[in-house]
Amino acid sequence: MKHLIYIFLMGITFGGCSRNTQKSMVDFTAKAEKIAKDIIITDGHIDLPYRLRVKNFQLSREYLGIPIQTNEGDFDYVRAKEGGLDAPFMSIYIPAKYQTEGGADKLADSLINMVHGIINAHPDKFAKGHSPEDIENNTKSGLISLPMGMENGAPIAMDLDKINYYFDKGIRYITLTHSKNNQICDSSYDLDRKWNGLSPFGYQVVERMNSVGMLIDVSHISDSAFYQVMRTTKTPVIASHSSCRIFTPEFERNMSDDMIRTMKEKNSVIQINFGSTFIDSEITMAREKYRNDWLEYLEGQGVDTNSPEARKLEEDFKDNYAPALYSTVQKVADHIDHVVKIAGIDYVGLGSDFDGVGDSLPTGLKDVSQYPNLIAELLLRGYSKNDIEKICYKNVWRVWKSVLNYKTI
Numbered sequence: 001m002k003h004l005i006y007i008f009l010m011g012i013t014f015g016g017c018s019r020n021t022q023k024s025m026v027d028f029t030a031k032a033e034k035i036a037k038d039i040i041i042t043d044g045h046i047d048l049p050y051r052l053r054v055k056n057f058q059l060s061r062e063y064l065g066i067p068i069q070t071n072e073g074d075f076d077y078v079r080a081k082e083g084g085l086d087a088p089f090m091s092i093y094i095p096a097k098y099q100t101e102g103g104a105d106k107l108a109d110s111l112i113n114m115v116h117g118i119i120n121a122h123p124d125k126f127a128k129g130h131s132p133e134d135i136e137n138n139t140k141s142g143l144i145s146l147p148m149g150m151e152n153g154a155p156i157a158m159d160l161d162k163i164n165y166y167f168d169k170g171i172r173y174i175t176l177t178h179s180k181n182n183q184i185c186d187s188s189y190d191l192d193r194k195w196n197g198l199s200p201f202g203y204q205v206v207e208r209m210n211s212v213g214m215l216i217d218v219s220h221i222s223d224s225a226f227y228q229v230m231r232t233t234k235t236p237v238i239a240s241h242s243s244c245r246i247f248t249p250e251f252e253r254n255m256s257d258d259m260i261r262t263m264k265e266k267n268s269v270i271q272i273n274f275g276s277t278f279i280d281s282e283i284t285m286a287r288e289k290y291r292n293d294w295l296e297y298l299e300g301q302g303v304d305t306n307s308p309e310a311r312k313l314e315e316d317f318k319d320n321y322a323p324a325l326y327s328t329v330q331k332v333a334d335h336i337d338h339v340v341k342i343a344g345i346d347y348v349g350l351g352s353d354f355d356g357v358g359d360s361l362p363t364g365l366k367d368v369s370q371y372p373n374l375i376a377e378l379l380l381r382g383y384s385k386n387d388i389e390k391i392c393y394k395n396v397w398r399v400w401k402s403v404l405n406y407k408t409i
Contacts, residue, residue: 032376036084040393044271044351045241049111050093059117074354079369094152096180108155152178173215185225188252197224213407236268236399241351264343271351276327276360286323329364
């Protein structure tokens, strides 16, 4: 029902619709909901494990219901089923601070064990997803697969055998770094370009990941590191949660048109991030202005930023704030359109960053129940069911199978 309401409101947002147009939108939504249930949907990046860790999640009776149904966050089993999500990659996220403070490997193991624990506690709902074949079999049995990707290669330290170790633990991709340079490469977020791309060890990491059958994730890394990876790797790669830089010109975290073309040349896949600041520079500027206006308002009220009173005031302040602070599902579709225009339908997928981008998700894609809204928008734009299958899983499957088939050790 929420999808039907959303499509109706979408018509109002764009200046109103005739009765026939409204009917066609409803038809697209019904078709989209059926497609979402009929096909496999994989999402390259969902930050559930780290969100649960922040909430002190434990594998005990009082906590085990949280992954099934909760009012918090963007992912749970009930909403995933509603949205048709079959294979969300659980992000084993390692913040950059662990590179200097230590403990990256311990955090990685704890998050991996958390995912395994959730699966073991709910075998009627979740299953491991170590390969496309595993996921296809799980989906036929009505189970949601929980494949895992490690966000930040810091836990590898300087030990190549740790790549084999994490593969055996169920990790199927590694994002080479996160917000700071590490022992592998430079980060798109970090002005300190220590390695001018990959480190000497980073080249060895790429080669070992190829030989183990581990997907290389080029999200987060600097442009120089990206091109060096692409020249070095013997297998296709993924960008598990990146969008198109043409819509965010100053944001190196996204992919330029030339990078998108290079991904095509390497038979790789770009999985679009849903966060508003990843997809719309105007929203980014509006959110920055909002932050400044909000702080100025609090100062005028004599209220501390982190106080309970500030949290109460902000809800009304935000409701009465004129500029839009969220992008839309249409903008996400624009990014898909752009990859298709530059590279073709075979090189784009979904990497929402649900539970990782905070309160910045676009209207119509606020949680994992709402994939049908994006599918409906794609249908509205003329994408076929076969196109949508490629976007939702087949493109990722092609890359993943290629990487597994290259495995040499």
